[in-house]
Structures are given as structure tokens and as C-alpha cells.
Amino acid sequence: MKVKLLAEAYDPWQEVTEYQQSLHSLKGKFGATAVFVGTMRDFNEGDDVNGMFLEHYPGMTEKELAKIADEALLQWPVLDYLIVHRVGEIYPNDSIVLTAVWTSHRGDAFDANRYIMEGLKSRAPFWKKELLKSGQQRWVEKNTDGYLPADST
Amino acid sequence: MSIKVRYFASLKEQLGREADELDAHTVSLVSDVWRAANPEVAMPDNVLAAIDMEYVALDTEVKDNVEVAFFPPVTGG
Numbered sequence: 001m002k003v004k005l006l007a008e009a010y011d012p013w014q015e016v017t018e019y020q021q022s023l024h025s026l027k028g029k030f031g032a033t034a035v036f037v038g039t040m041r042d043f044n045e046g047d048d049v050n051g052m053f054l055e056h057y058p059g060m061t062e063k064e065l066a067k068i069a070d071e072a073l074l075q076w077p078v079l080d081y082l083i084v085h086r087v088g089e090i091y092p093n094d095s096i097v098l099t100a101v102w103t104s105h106r107g108d109a110f111d112a113n114r115y116i117m118e119g120l121k122s123r124a125p126f127w128k129k130e131l132l133k134s135g136q137q138r139w140v141e142k143n144t145d146g147y148l149p150a151d152s153t
Numbered sequence: 154m155s156i157k158v159r160y161f162a163s164l165k166e167q168l169g170r171e172a173d174e175l176d177a178h179t180v181s182l183v184s185d186v187w188r189a190a191n192p193e194v195a196m197p198d199n200v201l202a203a204i205d206m207e208y209v210a211l212d213t214e215v216k217d218n219v220e221v222a223f224f225p226p227v228t229g230g
Contacts, residue, residue, distance in 0.1 A: 085230075142226045
């Protein structure tokens, strides 16, 4: 069970591989791993985005992420989880967030991972400030519901 | 009563500072902390608050020697 905040770019697939390899006592026990990776786009709300600054609340951010994961543990038979999130300066194509859940069966893995990711989006104290191609800077005001809006192409 | 008040993200920029040390005697609720620290600024409607790094409602009672944080809606992930 691990929560990690990183100030440098990272490879999410390497994080999952290394973490899974470290789970010696779970070898042969897990049948499902659900992994979600969130990556920075180079566009948002119709504007070109060159970069982003991710602010957080040191201490509370880690605590809230662990709390969200603990809630998932109470609802699904989760064997282990890994949550990684970037802070600081981020650029398009960088991985922002990784959530991975190991369980015996797929339904629990998908559901618990979704719960953790939605909890992170709505409760974990992170704030994004976008640096637009135009030179303008703007704070992202709120997170969306996670689906492409029906009126966009 | 000694309270540390912290601000984050756009709220920090808007207020022009990241923290206050309050020595207030008229504070009982989280919303009073805002009023004591920012008498000239109305509290934003969508503000979120925490006491000692736990989310709280704005009408939560505040005890001595705690850290109260105010911040805008979160946008991580």
C-alpha cells in the first residue's frame, strides 16, 4: 500500500512493474491488476497549453490520498494499491497520476481503482495552473466529470 | 487563541499571502477565522476548509493551536 508524490517526471509503467515485483507475499495471489494513468494534454478548453504547475498541500495531500484508498479497502477486497502523483512543473505528455489496484478478481480491481481515482479528483488537495501558449497563465477552476463533452468533436 | 491560517492556489494569489498567524479572541467557528484574517474580503462561495489537514465544514468549531486552511476546489489528477 503506497502513496507517492514526485517532483520529477516518471515512467508509470516502470513504477507499476517495480512495485508489483516488490509484492513478494502476493505472488500467485492476485488475479487482477487495474491501472489508470492520467497524462497531460497540450490543449484544454480550446487553448494550447505549454505547461502546468501543480500545487499541493504537503501533508494533507498524502493524508487525503491514503484516506481515499482506505475507504476503497473497506468496500472491496483489495490486496494492494499504488498511487503516484506529480507535483511542480509538468509538460505535455508527462504522466500526472497513476493509480493501480491488485485484487483476486477483475470486478473489484476496476471498481476500487475507479473509486480511488474519482476520490482523488474530487478530494485530494492539488491545484493546476496552466501556462498557455499565448503566454497567459490560468488556474483550472474545477475538475470535469471525466467524459468528453457531448457537444465537442 | 493562536491559529495558523494557510491559503492555497488562486486564493493565495488573490489575497497576496500564503499564511496568517491569528491571535484572536473572537473566533469560534471556521468562518470566523476567515473574517478575523480577512475583514475586507468576503469568503468565496466555493471555498473549502481544513483543520489540521482534515476537511471540515465552515461551521465547525475551532480549537486553540490548530492550523486552518482555506483553498479553492481541487483540480488534481
